Amino acid sequence: MSDDCLFCKIAAGDIPAKIIYQDDNVVAFEDISPQAPHHVVIIPQEHIATVNDLQSEHTALVGKLVTTAKSIAADCGFADQGYRLVMNCNAAGGQTVFHVHLHLLGGRSLTWPPG
Ligand code: 5GP
Numbered sequence: 001m002s003d004d005c006l007f008c009k010i011a012a013g014d015i016p017a018k019i020i021y022q023d024d025n026v027v028a029f030e031d032i033s034p035q036a037p038h039h040v041v042i043i044p045q046e047h048i049a050t051v052n053d054l055q056s057e058h059t060a061l062v063g064k065l066v067t068t069a070k071s072i073a074a075d076c077g078f079a080d081q082g083y084r085l086v087m088n089c090n091a092a093g094g095q096t097v098f099h100v101h102l103h104l105l106g107g108r109s110l111t112w113p114p115g
């Protein structure tokens with residue numbers, strides 16, 4: 001838990017969010033500024049600032065972010081249609097909240113390359 005981290009506060013329930021799923025390892029909630037009909041943010045409960053800070057001990061946790069995302073995509077009915085998973089890292093990657101998170105974007109056709 002980092003006292004000045006927005007996503008730690010959401011995980012702790014100190015800032016409200018539309019929680020989709022949570023367990024001892026991860027929390028999934030709706031993005032406040034959705035970029036697709038379905039835009040869910042999946043975070044580890046543990047505060048890790050960026051992908052650059054991930055260590056080998058986090059391998060299973062990062063896998064859990066992905067498997068949580070695919071389960072949500074299935075539950076929401078857009079798994080077969082397709083979706084995108086994104087992790088932004090640092091300024092050039094577009095990261096604005098410095099607690100590792102996986103974006104799940106679905107419900108529309110997404111173009112490539114991204115902006
Ligand atoms: P990043 O740009 O760091 O990859 O993604 C951060 C995401 O967090 C953005 O998509 C942004 O809309 C979302 N976000 C920022 N503040 C809040 C908030 O207070 N609540 C929720 N639910 N999402 C937020």
Ligand code: ZN
Nearest residue numbers: 005008047099
């Ligand atoms: Zn945090």
